[in-house]
Amino acid sequence: MPDNMNNSDQTAASAEREFIFEPYRFIPAQQLLLYHDAPVRLGSRALDILAELVERPGEVVSKHDLMARAWPKSVVEENNLKVHISALRRAMCDGGRENRYVATVTGRGYRFVAPVTSQVRETPLEPLPATWEQLRKLPAPASRTTGRTETIAALLRILEQRRFVSIVGPGGIGKSTVALPVAEAFIAHTDIEICFVELSPLSDEKFVVGAVAAALGLTVHSGDGIQSLVATLRERRLLLVLDSCEHVIDAVAVLVEQIINRAPEVRILATSREPLRAASEYVYRLTPLAYPAAGGPITAAQALTFPAVLLFCLRAAESLDGYELTDADTPAVVEICRRLEGIPLAIELAATRMDALGAAELAARLGGRFELLKRGRRGVLERHRTLSASLDWSYDLLQDSERALLRKLSVFSGKFDLDAATALCGEELADTALVVDGVANLVDKSMLVADLRASSVHYRLLDTTKAYALEKLDESGETGRFRRRHLEFHRDRLVQSAQEQDSLSDADWIARYGRYLDDVRSALGWAFAAEDSSALAISLTVAAIPLWTQLSLLEECYQFVERALACGVASRSDELKLRAALGAAVLYVNGPVPSTEAAWTAVLDLADALDDKECQLIALWGMAVCRAYAGEVPGVLQLAARFQDIAVTVDRHTVPSSMDRLIATARHYSGEQAVARTLLQEILDHYVAPAHKSRLVRMQLNQRSASLGTLANVLWLQGYPQQAVETVEAAMEAARSSGHAPSVMYAIANAAFPIMIHVGDHAAAERLLAELADYLKQHAFTLWDTLWNCLQATVQVQRGDTSALFALERAVAQLQDAGYRPRMACHLAKLAMTLNVQGRQDTGLTLIEYALALCDMGQERWCQAEMLRIKGVLLEAGDQQLAEALYRQAIEVAGAQGALSWQLRAANSLASLKLRQGCGEEGQRLLRGIYGRFEEGFDTADLIEARSLLDQAG
CATH class of the missing domain: 1.10.10.10 (Winged helix-like DNA-binding domain superfamily/Winged helix DNA-binding domain)
Structure with a gap:
């Protein structure tokens, strides 16, 4: 049975008791406050304060005791306590009565004044709503919505019928205040995912896509940010709330139309001072809160039925503890609400001065000021003048x-x-x-x-x-002086942040410094536009490079760095840092296009002039990665030679490993599997995780994972399929444990997925694609989205689903257009084989000839034997003699490269042909010799096929 809480047992019981103060229930041990069984969103500090108060109901609890409970290990300003008490009061509002629970005792502390009972729970709580985790993604409301019940219900009905609804009205009308409960009700009703995007901090329309992506937990890497973002939303059921669109309205309108047209399960709720005027928009104009009309006398009880008056009284009670509307004050309060035209923000601002002026004086002063404002600018809505007047008045007080x-x-x-x-x-x-x-x-x-x-x-x-x-x-x-000081503060903080990158994890570093991004953008916007501020703009741009790099905002980095360089950089050291950042950004934004290598060449020229060894290594590495993406294996090896000459003079043993891996990978692609394996094994045997996060290290993949992935490909080629599977599993584990999403994506696309296709484990390949898709939802990147489409179509056609041909054909073409060449011959081969099944042999042969040309140029020599074999398969129906010659050539080329697995595939094709010709003994003798060289992996696809062919001879 409930009993009143005694001081003697309050601490021991708090962990197992619930406290009831109707209509609320509070369970401190679970940090859970319920309002009519619905959880209330409050921070942990506020809930700790509430626990101290309800455990001692009726007592005056000192500020010291409350701060000791909420911040047991910290010394904090009293201001923090006041902020959390205010939040607690606003959250606990029942029937329009705030401050009915927590009262201020001036000079002493606070008292919980509502009746409290406590009991030990003997039955478990009802499960929280399934939508609770989604609700927690919304910002906590500043206060309970007042006077908007019908509005919220109407908007909810509209949002159920229309996919794009905008709440429109003047500043201060309460658009955001209404949008939050509409979103809450909608996700509770539909069990849909929620994302809230606050656009007000943005200083430029070009940051809209990045802000939406960040709120969704995504990183947009590509040059076409909208396309990348929309691609990740196609399959998601989501309510996207875009708050405060008016200052970036054109960019928001373009983005919204794309989402509505291409992401059928996404709904959008926007707030703006004007309609977005985008297709499919339903505009809901928010009106002011109702207030009593001028006329006869009105009582306090009657006035409180109007939401404008109720809101005023709630806010007045915050500044004047215990304030309640009386009949005597009612005429003045009604006049204030009428003068403010029911604008919620204006009403709230006015109510904050009740403690200083009282209702009558407040009404008198407010009235006079608004008379003056009627002579303001023509053509401005009256409510805009009214809000401006309330701000003038609040400012003057x-x-x-x-x-x-x-x-x-x-x-x-x-x-x-x-x-x-x-x-x-x-x-x-x-x-x-x-x-x-x-x-x-x-x-x-x-x-x-x-x-x-x-x-x-x-x-x-x-x-x-x-x-x-x-x-x-x-x-x-004062603008110039404080803009300058604002910029210098953030510049100095970012300089400090670069020094902490070794001691903090990436997640902790971003949590500490990522929030400066909006202010950095604003400061740079001012500095680039202001006279005589280019030096400041350059210094902040240089300091912000690690921030953009850590947040993967390389396109934004690219834009600001170009502006800084255009100003003419006085310091060659700063110019070098800027050009190095430009080189990295342009590589990932534009891919392996000519301008990318030109950017890196400029870095190298400057690094050579300054004899900056680290930047020389960065430039050579960037040029090598660019050529690797373009499939220029000989070019990678040429750059690597100079890289190694410089690397031996730098006392950072982690720096050369990145180029060592590129060299080993180049050897693998050029068909030198034994050399590649030796290099990779040496890298792995001597691998040490980088302790110093140099500029080069921050740009790289996880080197252990990437090396293991390449080694897995080499092992499979050499005839060790089981070791290849085990090695690629280790590569995936290293990538996942690094917490570096690009490393995981790289490991899947370039190692794990190909190995699973090679061994015939299509289910594992599909699981890997699902994992890659999850990463792409968080890191929107057009090139990777195209690569995923290619891999998805590959596994479908591998299973015999030729309906995926069009998707595969389109994805391969898009990869070629992007200049992305790694494993291109394999993609072309899968496409050629599928075309052959559909009777398009000539088209398939054209693709294979192109793939063989890539092999001859040294770009894809590692799979030359397989391309020869596939050409034989395509020709076999019309010219068996030529097909046999191609199979034998494939076996010879694979043998020269040490690619036993390619030899087995070619031998399987030759043995199958000979069996159909009725003279299978020769083919099977050759196949038996190759099969006998395998020591493992007999349950993989190619070895199973070989065993079947050999058994047919018996």
């Missing part, structure tokens, strides 16, 4: 130091913490404590928003407030 702080903080594009605020403003205010207090006061007065979801509090300005404060910064003549 701030203290001088708070106004100055707000102006300066407006230069931040995204979220910022107290350290950033102090670095930007502390010198002006001369005291860090003044900055901390100022930030706390701006949060209290709703001029700043606190984000409590992370382990530390971050802050941001609302869009309208930020725009307003930036205008004030311009008027004060």
Whole structure:
């Protein structure tokens, strides 16, 4: 049975009890607050504070005790406690009554004032809704939605019928506030995936695709970002919420149309100050909150039935603890809401000053100011003037130091913490404590928003407030000074970040520094546009290179680096860093095109002039990778020779291994399997994971995984199929454990999948493709998407599904157009064999002749024997004598290369032909000799076929 909680047993019982304060239930041990059995989204700090309060109901709990409970191992500012108390109060709002649970005791602490019972749970909780994990992806609402029940229901019905709905209205009308509960209700009703994208930090339309991709957990690598992003959404059931589209509206409209047209299971809910005017858009115009009309007397109870008045009173209670609307205050409050035209943001801003002015004075001052604003600009909607007036008024009521702080903080594009605020403003205010207090006061007065979801509090300005404060910064003549300081802060932080890359994991590094991206973009936008700021722009661009590299934003890096170079870099050292970054970016953005090698050549020329050994190695490595992608094996070996000459002079034993692997891979592709195996084994025997993350190391694949993958291919060719499978499994394990997605993708496409096709394990090949598809959902990359299509079609035709011919033909053509040549002969061979089955022998022969030409040029000599065999298969129906000659030539070429597996395949084809001719003894004698050289892998496809052919002789 429930019992009142006694102080003596509160700590011991908290881990096994639930606390009930209707309509809420709270289970501290599970960090779970339920509202009518529905979980409430709150951060862990706020829930720790709630636990301390409900365990001591009715007591005054000191601020010290609350901070000790929420931050047991840290010393934090009191401001953090105030922020979390405010969040707790807003989350626990029942029937329009906030602050009915947690009361402030001035100068002493806080008290939980609602009746509390506690009980030990004897039955398990009902399972949380299946949508809870999806709901947690949405930002926590700043407050419960007030007065929008019918609006939310209407939007929900529309969203069920239409795939693209935009909520449109002026700034401050509450578009985002409405969008969140609509999204919550929709995913609860449909069990669909959710993604929320906040676009307000973006300073340029070109970052829209990257922002959406990042929110989806993707990395867009390709030059055509929209196509890559949309490709990953084709099969996903998703509600995509795009918040604050108005300042990047053209780019959003283009992206939305592409998604609607090509991703049939994706729905979009957008908020904007104007319609996107995109195809299929349903525009829902959000109206102001209802408020009482002018006229006769009205009581407090009657006024509270209007959502505008209710919202005002809820916010007033936050600034004036315990405030309740009285009949005496009602006329003034109704007048305020009427003057503010029901605009939620304006109402909330006005309500924050109830503690200083009271309802009557507030109404009088607000009224006079709005009369003045009626003489403002013509052609502007009245509600826009009204919101501007409320901001003017709120700004004027701030203290001088708070106004100055707000102006300066407006230069931040995204979220910022107290350290950033102090670095930007502390010198002006001369005291860090003044900055901390100022930030706390701006949060209290709703001029700043606190984000409590992370382990530390971050802050941001609302869009309208930020725009307003930036205008004030311009008027004060301070913009240039604080833009410069903003840039210098982020530059210095990024310089520091480069020094921490060795000591932090990639995930921790990104968590710490990735959030600076929006501010870096904003600072660079200002510096490149401002007079006499090019040196600042260049210095920040150089400092930001590791950030773009770690976030795989190589196209963005490419754009800013080009702008920096166009300014004329004074420092040759900086120019070298910029050109090296340009070379890496252009390689992955454009692929192995002529401009890519030109970029690396420029890096090498400058590195030679400065005698910078590391950059010389980077340039040679980049040029070698470019030529490897293009299939130019001899060119790789030429560059490798110079690389090795330089590498021996550099005291970094991890640097040469990357080129050693490229050399070994080149030897493998040129048909020198014994040499390749020796080189690869030496690399693996002496492999040490890089401890120093040099610029070259950050650009590379996981070298152990990539080396094992190439070794697996060599082992299969040499006649060790079982060892090949075991080696490729080790390659996959190394790639997965590295946490480096490109390494996993490379291992699948270039090692694991081909080996499974070779041994005939099509089920394993399909599992690998499914894994690759999962990675492609997170790392949108057009080239890899095309490669996946090619591999998927390959396994289908391998299983005998010739309907995949068109997909295979198209994918092979796209790979050729992109200049991507690795394993191209094998792709052409699969296509040629499928064409032959469908009676298109001539077309297939043309492809095989082209593949043989690639072999002759040294690009694909490793599979020359197989190309000769397939040519024989295609010719066999019309010229058996020529086919036999090709099979014998294939056996000879494979023998010269040490490719026993190719020899077996050619011998199988020859033996099969001889059996059909009725003279199979010669073919089987040859096959028996080759078969007898195998020591393992007898359950793989080619050996099973050989055994069957040999058995037919008996």
